[in-house]
Amino acid sequence: MIIDCHGHYTTAPADLQKYRDGQIAGLKDPAHVPQKAQLSISDDQIRESLEGAQLKFQRQRGTDLTIFSPRASAMAHHIGNETTSKHWTQACNDLIKRVCDLYPENFIGVCQLPQSPGVAPANSAAELERCVKDLGFVGCNLNPDPSGGHWTAPPLTDKHWYPLYEKMVELDVPAMVHVSSSCNANFHATGAHYINADTTAFMQFIQGDLFKDFPTLKFIIPHGGGAVPYHWGRYRGLAQDMKRPLLPEMMRNNVFFDTCVYHQPGIDLLFKVVPLDNILFGSEMVGAVRGIDPETGNYYDDTKRYLDALPLTDADRKKVFEGNAMRAYPLLGKRLAKKQ
Numbered sequence: 599m600i601i602d603c604h605g606h607y608t609t610a611p612a613d614l615q616k617y618r619d620g621q622i623a624g625l626k627d628p629a630h631v632p633q634k635a636q637l638s639i640s641d642d643q644i645r646e647s648l649e650g651a652q653l654k655f656q657r658q659r660g661t662d663l664t665i666f667s668p669r670a671s672a673m674a675h676h677i678g679n680e681t682t683s684k685h686w687t688q689a690c691n692d693l694i695k696r697v698c699d700l701y702p703e704n705f706i707g708v709c710q711l712p713q714s715p716g717v718a719p720a721n722s723a724a725e726l727e728r729c730v731k732d733l734g735f736v737g738c739n740l741n742p743d744p745s746g747g748h749w750t751a752p753p754l755t756d757k758h759w760y761p762l763y764e765k766m767v768e769l770d771v772p773a774m775v776h777v778s779s780s781c782n783a784n785f786h787a788t789g790a791h792y793i794n795a796d797t798t799a800f801m802q803f804i805q806g807d808l809f810k811d812f813p814t815l816k817f818i819i820p821h822g823g824g825a826v827p828y829h830w831g832r833y834r835g836l837a838q839d840m841k842r843p844l845l846p847e848m849m850r851n852n853v854f855f856d857t858c859v860y861h862q863p864g865i866d867l868l869f870k871v872v873p874l875d876n877i878l879f880g881s882e883m884v885g886a887v888r889g890i891d892p893e894t895g896n897y898y899d900d901t902k903r904y905l906d907a908l909p910l911t912d913a914d915r916k917k918v919f920e921g922n923a924m925r926a927y928p929l930l931g932k933r934l935a936k937k938q
């Protein structure tokens with residue numbers, strides 16, 4: 599089976615954004631009473647939104663199952679307050695659940711969390727629990743910077759985050775470290791803010807003792823681990839100078855990178871330097887880069903092609919496409935067994 603660990607519902611029917619626009623407009627009106635979403639999206643509209651996009655690409659590219667979450671750039675945790683974020687998050691997660699119910703063979707859910715700048719991560723635990731226990735999801739996207747590019751929250755290794763980690767460990771689900779849109783003009787969202795966050799999270803994991811405190815806590819760092827593979831020597835050297843564990847040891851059962859790297863040399867480098875057991879197949883389709891590479895004639899985000907071109911053994915290929923995802927998302931195997 600070929601599991602794509604990184605897909606977003608970037609093509610959701612317009613009614614979802616309409617609700618969000620109303621929410622944002624309401625923030626300016628002191629008389630506005632925040633309302634939970636009541637979307638009038640039909641099953642056919644959901645089918646239509648996926649058939650020409652994510653499902654088409656799954657079929658064309660020969661992948662089987664996408665670990666599917668709400669549109670990451672739209673999480674925008676910096677907008678509004680805790681209630682704004684909670685209502686928006688629930689609407690987005692409920693829609694993912696409907697996608698998974700309509701196409702149980704093709705999608706399995708990962709949730710957005712109701713984060714807000716300055717609000718304790720513990721307050722996100724209830725929505726995580728609802729998504730895992732009631733909606734059948736297998737993980738969450740955790741935004742290390744709910745301020746949207748101003749980095750006002752403590753590092754991911756700080757005890758600030760521990761109550762949420764306790765819930766993740768209890769439920770046996772990982773988090774993909776995933777920022778959202780940037781409201782800092784210095785950082786383009788997908789070109790800078792995303793890659794910065796991936797790199798930043800990895801360095802924080804080197805510095806902290808998080809996995810001593812939570813030996814089973816798991817994170818997926820997307821976009822191929824940001825700048826880390828290219829600067830692997832720098833991070834090895836820093837870890838050594840700081841008398842921290844070796845990188846493969848730190849990552850072993852706790853930190854995984856996906857393959858959302860949009861050219862062959864980048865994928866070649868990723869597999870050359872990062873332990874294969876810590877790499878999960880992912881494409882982030884339909885997502886950050888939607889065009890076709892004129893040099894190859896293929897979509898930039900058709901990352902399966904780059905993996906197909908690697909000289910991997912069958913056993914290693916199976917790990918990257920399936921086995922490693924099963925390790926990173928412990929509930930995945932259980933959920934899939936139930937579906938059969």
Ligand SMILES: [Zn+2]
Pocket residue numbers: 604606670776820882885
């Ligand atoms: Zn993403």
